[in-house]
Amino acid sequence: MKAGSNLENVLRSGAFAVTGELGPPKSGDLGLVRKKARILKGHVDAVNITDCQTAIVRMSSLTAGLAALAEGVEPVMQMTCRDRNRIGMQADILGAAALGIKNLLCLTGDHQKFGNHPQSKGVFDMDSIQLLQMVRGMRDDRAFQCGEEIKGNEPRLFLGCAANPFADPFEFRPVRLAKKVSAGADFVQTQIIYNVEKFARFMEMVRDLGVHEKCYILAGVTPPKSLGMARYMKKFVPGLDVTDDVLSRLSDASDQREEGINICVDIIKQVQDIPGVAGVHVMAIEWEEAVPEIVKRAGLSNRPDPKGIEPVLSSSQSIEKAVEDARKEIRIELEEELERAKTEAQASRELVIKEKEKIASEISDLKKQVEEARTMASRKEAEVQKLTAEIEMAKKELEAKQAAAPSAPVPEPQPPAAPPVPGPAGPLTGREQRVLESLNLGLEALKTVLGLDDTQFEALRRFLEAEFMLQFGQAPVPVTPSAPAPPAPGPAEPQPAGPVPEAAPAPPEAEALVEEPVKPEKPARNKEVVNLVAKGNLALHSGDYNGAIEAFEQALGIDPEDAKAKAGLAEAKAALEKAISAVQPSESEESEGLLPPCPEGVDETWWKEKWIIRYTARGNVAMMNGDYEKAVVEFEKALSLDPENGKAKDGLNRAKNKEGIRIPEAAGAPSVEEEKTPEPAAAPAEEEEEEKEEEAEAAPAEEKPAKPEKAAEEEKKEKPAPEPKAPKVEISAPAGEGVSDLSVTPLAKDEPPLSERAGDIPEDVYMESCSGMIQSVMLGDGENAFSVGGETALPFYNFEGDMPNPPRVAFEVLDSEPEEWPDVLTKYFSDCLSDPAEWARKCVEQYNAKSICLSLVSTDPNGADASPAEAAEVAERVVEAVDVPIILWGCGNAEKDTETLREVTGRIGDKKVCLGPLSDANYRTLGATAMAFQYPVVASTPIDVNLAKQLNILLENLGVHLDHILMDPSIGAVGYGLEYTYSVMERIRLAALTQQDDKLSCPFIVNLGREVWKAKETRLPSDGMLGDQERRGVLMEAITASALLLAGGELMVMRHPKAAALADALVEGML
């Protein structure tokens, strides 16, 4: 026996020991210590009294230990090295032993940093191992630490230590325990065990060292009071390994305390089986009540009778007093308890009543809500029914309308691009056949949709065929008396140039026509025959005698007996003969250059002038196409009518000298209507058009159906102008005034090279090669990608250097329906204005756009202020819709553009687009974004050479390469500062090419469409002075473009398809 303590006795007896833990109060209240001691009494063999645990000031372990001892509970006094040096510690050890304390647990102690006096000086005169050595020396060697002998009673203490199996380094932990044992530890209590498996491994190593035979090992356990506490221990207590299993057991438990106890019991049972474990140390921190239950459930409640618990200080008197005090205390406590229970019962009764009331009111509330919801539902239902009825009605109306006016599926009146119909009527061309077929298909669909029966459908179909023939095969048939004098050629009348392709009949006529064929047919006759006869008659009436004959013959082929067909055939043949004989003279007349007979009601002089102009124009066209012989013939015709006509004379001269046209129409002029009503008021306009008439040839005139004049039939028998050398861009324009054809005749390119023209002049006199080079910027990716820039000479100075990449046009597409675009612009996109993706696609597919500039105008905070996400969504669709390079042009608000364009790039990712405009306010953010995706950017500055250069420098400093920058110098349209724009661009370009100013060597992007089309001149309606609105706008755009192309513009953002075509033609012609 080393100390003869109860714990020592139990352990020596080989019984499984149980120790508990008691934390002294943070006050001088000894009652609390007693209370805790009483709870534990009888359930454990000894109780650890902690020594200012976690460095928080509490009643000393010596004092509290004595109080526990007085309660008949054996204390294990804990002693740390933190607060006392060897002098103080030895003094306390002497005193403790003297007062009956027989167990001492030697610890180093938690660092003062964790406690409530972190500023204190940590003593740490020694560590726990040295403490064990010291106390063992006092006990066994009767010597103080300094070696001095203890004369008299030495402290008899059963020495314990702590061990943490879960701290690092794990392998050293058993060694450290062995050190403690060899320093004097008789028993060891471990850190709290949750990870039994790891503890088992620790124990294995401990056994390997034989430590378990030299000391008693008590496994430390703690019932987790709650999930929160378990989590806290896992997270914040170093060296405490709380397993996930424990956490999940707690979180799954309905009663966490109960489960905590179960966990603790389970662990006790498990560690009991580990060899070398001599007992458990149950640390129910501030939950001493749990200990008896744990001990009971672990099957350890049968504690050996305590031995050796002898409080030294307590006399018998004091014991009596203590018992008395305890009784009193218990009585008071019981009374208090009773009182509290009563109050609680009362309170809970009241609570129940309140709760009931609350629930009742809630239920009534809910009922009310249900009622309201029901009412609302029935109201909604009524609305739905009403709406359904309305829809039903609307549907019916619609059906009725469609049945009554089935002109909807009729193909739109064909634009003038439709090929001129050959003179005499013939069988349907392939194209017509196809149109008919598709018409039939459409009709079939319509039939199904409208639920027509066969008769109705047949009637409809034939009407439409008739309509078709009317429009495309023949001149219009006069149907209503209100229609102007018919152009129907009487057999006797001269037939000037064969049938003139006519524009569609006016809608009223079309509707008038509807009624007739809709009438049900007599079923007796073969439908096909009826059909053909009708067709024949229509052809006959419209002067297409060949067509008529063919139709009647076909009808007779089906039914040779059909009287109407026979009669019709005869009539048609007769008419044809007459017509042929009548045509002859008129043809000879024209071939001789004579004036065709003036139509009735037309001023003779005007008529003559008109023909002079026409012949002159034909001459010019022929000359431009290189057909000088024909040109001579035409000019002579003009001169035969007016020998003094200067233009004709001039033309004749040049034609003879094969000089070509004097004024090569640089940007080309939009084609104009050649035919105008011969009203005197229109005459002055005619003069202007003279020069442009050459184009009119390529564009068959469009006639206003409201005023067909005899004059309208004139002309047009001309064979089409000789094919241009370069392929002509065939683009059809929607019907309308102004620009009737979007195609542009290419410029003549047969100019001899400059060196030839220069003759003997030495090259260095007129040549000046540049030392600089414009950056080449790649736009887009995929097969439609292209580069702009790369020049080594001034724009189009091909004789001085290279212009490897042609300037390009990008069509501007707005991300929302444009509000201020004039009709002459919107009509080209009327079917897709509300869908930017569709719009872009149309530009590419129909107008041959090589690039698209998507203007995110809707994001303007001063306008619609669309969110970046909305804009990005549109941009994404446009990017997906077309495969040409895309420029994303923000609203011009630096902040918003940053947001918007970032959002966009986030969506479209690697697809190469060009971002703009970057200004000095947002170049950093957008520049960085562009760099991240390797996008080219538009550097936009107010019109100034230095500002442009500075922004380029800023961007370059940021890391954007110059070959990823397009400069937007800010431009003005013609009439709105074009000269200044030109001058600045020219200076920039000269600096880049001739002054080695490489910071200005980026290509230009010229956003001109928006500038032109916001000019008021593009919005004013057509009038006598300013002329046609559309042509005006187109020319303004084309002229602005051509000027800026010459100034160095490489990417032109434009709006009008015609203007774009003109710009393209200019580029094509100049390269």
Add this chain to the structure above:
Amino acid sequence: MIKGFCCNYTLSVEPEALRSEGLIPEDVEIERLPCTGRLEVPEILDSFSEGAEAVFVVGCQLDKCHNLSGSRRASKRVGQARKILEELDMDPALVEMFYAGRGETEPVVEAARLMAARVSEQDQPG
């Protein structure tokens, strides 16, 4: 008075010219240094002692310093100066480091205006 220190490479114009152009407020005094790396903490602090209400330093972009690490050093010293201002219960924002590209006048002007605005802002509530 607001004191500015600029590196010779960032501000290529005479500070006087900026003032006469009306680009910087009247009470901004700019001193050109061969390199902001030469600027020491005492100079910044002494500016305040001599009456400056705010001090700004404009150096090269950190990665583009003509002397490689000059503006980096300057920014650290500005940081040190800010700490000292804090210790003296002054607003550390009264001294700030700015960066400008070579020959860019604009950031200098911007810095001057920003600091002037900051000073007048602070004057108001007091």
Add this chain to the structure above:
Amino acid sequence: MIIAERKTLKELLGMIDGCSRVLILGCRGCVAVCSAGGDKEVAILASALKLGLTRRGKKIDIEQRTLVRQCDPEYIDPLNQDAADFDAVLSMACGVGVNFIADRCDKVNVLPALDTTFYGANLSSGEWKEMCAGCGACVLHLTGGLCPVARCAKSLSNGPCGGSQGGRCEIHPDVACIWQQIYDKLSGLNRSDEMKNIMPIRDWTSAGHGGPRRRIREDLLP
């Protein structure tokens, strides 16, 4: 070297309150190397104090000077003449310099401008770490050259306490557990068995608990 750190300006302004002439005295020894009291720091402190005084509406003549060392009479003694007319000498040396001036210059009112913190090494520019406690009884031969006295929060002698986790000390995650390092170092040197030996309780006399320490080398005495 000796590592030190400037006291706060408020503390220093408080110290020199009421003075009209102050000498800021730097030292080109350890404190210059650890950027606490060399020429540069003297200049900064002078400017900072001037600014602080200006803001308090006060004016003090501040002179700056830096000595080669403040722990050698050769440099200190002239202060008896030079510095006598200053109201205060604000020493930017370690505590040794301040003490030394106080010891040797009766007329000089010397004040510390720095807190002398520890004996440390310069890990990298701007970072210093304590490596030695000057305890006067080195056990480094037992611990692989790593000092548990200076570098263990509890100055343990016999291995890591239960708070060592993952190589970190329980007092702060930034602090390494030196005993883990000692264990690793000794293991690497195949000396880990040495950790089984119990290091006896220390004698702290040499650590200053035996009174001010002194060292004499007879052979060098004048």
